[in-house]
Amino acid sequence: MQPHENTGHPRRWAILGVLVISLLVVVLDNTILNVALRTLADPVHGLGASQGELEWAINSYTLVFAGLLFTFGVLGDRAGRRRFLLIGLVLFGLSSLLSAYAQSPGQLIAARALMGIGGAAIMPVTLSIISNVFDPRERGRAIGVWAGAVGLAVAIGPILGGALLEHFWWGSVFLINVPVVVLGVLLVALLVPESRDPRPGRVDVLGVLLSVVGLVALTYGIIDGGEHGFGRPTVWAAILGGVAVLAWFVVHERRSDHPSLDVRLFRVPRFAAPVAIVGLVFFAAMGVMFFSSFYMQLVRGYSPLETGLFFLPFAGAQLVFAPRSAAMVRRYGGRAVATVGLVLTSVALAAFAFIDVDTPIWVVLVAFFLQGVGMANIMPPATESIMSALPREKAGVGSAVSNTVRQVAGALGVAILGSVLSAVYRQDIAATVDGLPAPAREAATESVSGAYAAAAQLGPAAPKLIAAANDAFVSAMHWAAAISAVVAALGILIVLRWMPGRPATATADTPVAERELAGTT
Incomplete structure (x- = not known):
């Protein structure tokens, strides 16, 4: 084979488009439900779900999704990636239908858990198929498109959810998945080739x-500790x-x-360092996105649709910069690109430590844009470093590890930063609510949304309570934002110490992990 010959699949770019469609529906569902929570709690227009039931409607999906990502990535490599992708899409579509027409909160929670199984079957094999159908020289660019689609879908979710709720009933936020899934199944069946590990061995x-x-x-x-306390x-x-x-x-x-995961890989900096970076970034970013949504809707008074639209700068930055990051990595090296991305992300997250009740809204938009640019230049070089450390037939392992770390770190970020937010809020609001009736005091102390509900029953005393709740929440947000910025900044130290610089040219056909591990055994 000539060195310049492209070993990728002839239809690789069309296949990438199909995989992006499959991926969009999964990532969208991670964020689209958030804007529908108030409607689902309404006993007339929704399901009359309690606060705990709403939390589990979100977490049943996340819990199953994160728990099965690694397993399904490994099994997809063995049983066939296209087969797993098709099964996952069908299951996701059917569970979306069940969610849309759920008659009780319990049915919705169960249907969402089923969606988590489908999503866990879809997400890791998309990245595995990319590694299989693209020549290593083009893989970085393809992964950039993949990572951009993830970021774009995260931002589109709240916008699409808000728009649907303004015109249709709450089930539409799930029903929208069905036509996308049908299209995805048809295109996968027509275009995506089957691939698997040629030497699967025994299943561990x-x-x-x-x-x-x-x-x-x-x-x-x-998740449970974040909801109800770690005590x-x-x-x-x-x-x-x-x-x-x-x-x-x-x-x-x-x-x-016959291990399902060769843990020796974590001795290889090119694999371990980007996995750690992914975890730190999503810990920080998901925590900030969690409390910024409350800030926009409650403290600033914007509707769910308006709140979703404020994520457009983040989405636009992902769309523009993520596909170009591969070229930046080739020119400057993964270490330099990831460092710049982490610096921008840390600055954007730190900005929320200075945003107050009346800060001009354009400041928030700029922070979201900087965060989008930063993350667009972190995920592609990190993901490419992870995937290039493994042979093609083991791609599902790298994909599953990366996605599992991202999901678990995101859940941990929401839980821990949410706990910090609650603790500081309760401490700051305590003096204001001392003289209130017991039910109002308990509601106002629990959360800023509880304070708004209590204020609706207080008459002339309401403005004072709302002002105090807003100030307490913003103070708590400052603490949570500062912690998230420090966590993201830790990634800079990891990048500078362990991430590879410019791409190596030697031994291109041998995965980095195999070369480095061979030298240590």
């Missing part, structure tokens, strides 16, 4: 089970139990002669 059943149990327990503990024994039992099971998983994988 114990390793798969340990990874699922450990991730589900850890994620459950994080209960059951929360720490889930978190510590999950960590213990994952430690068992690592020990088992090191000893197994």
Whole structure:
């Protein structure tokens, strides 16, 4: 084979388009539900769901999705990636229908969990197929498009959800998935080639089970602690139990002669460093997106649709800069590009520590734009570094690890930063609510949304309570934003110390991990 010959699939760019369509529907569903929560709580126009039921409608999806990503990435490599993609799309479409026509909060929670299974089957194999159909020289550009689609979908979710709710009933936020899924199934069947690991060996059943149990327990503990507080024994039992099971998983994988994940890979900086960066960035970013939505809707008084539209600068930055980041990596190296991206992201997150009740809204828009530019130049070089460390037939492992870290870190960011937000808010609002009736005091102390609900019943005392709640929430937001900026900035140190610089030219056909591990054994 000549060095200049392209080894990619002839229809690789059309295949990438199909994969982006498949990916959009999964990522959209991570954010689209947030704007429908108030409607779902309405007993007339929604399901009359309680606050706890609304939280589980979100978390049942996240919990199952994160817990199964790793397993399905590994199984997709063995059983066939196109097959897993088709199964995942069909399951996602059917569960979207069930969600749209749910008759009770319990049915919605169950349907959302089923959607998580479908999403976990779809997401890791999209990246695996990209690595299989693209020549290594084009893979970075393709992954840039993939990463841009992820960022764009995150931002489009609230906008699309708000627009649908203004014209249709709440089930439309789920029903919109169905035509996209039908289109995706048809195009996958027509265009995407089947691929799998040519030497699958034996399935590591114990390793798969340990990874699922450990991730589900850890994620459950994080989410439950964020919702109800970390002071209960059951929360720490889930978190510590999950960590213990994952430690068992690592020990088992090191000893197994047919591991589902070669944990030695984490000794390779080109693999371990970008995985850590992905985790830190999504911990910080998802936490800020969580509280910024409350800030826009409650403190500033914008509607769900208007709040969604404020994410357009983030979406636009992802759309413009993510596909171009691969060229930047080739020119300047992954270390330089990722460092600039992390600096921009840290600055954008830190900006929220200075945003007040009456800060001009253009400042918020600029912060979102900078965050979008920064993340657009972090994810593609990080993902490319992860994937290039592995041979093509093991692509599902890299994809699953990257996506699992992103989901778990995002859940941890929402849980921990949400807990900081709640603790500071309660401390700051305490003096103001001391003289209120007990029901109003409890509601106002619980959250800023509770304070607004209590104020509606107080008459002349309402303006004072609302002003105090806004000030307390903004003060709490400043603390959470500062922590998120510090976490993102830690990624800069990791990049400078361990990320590779300009792409190496030697031994191009041998994956980095194989070369480096060969030198250490």
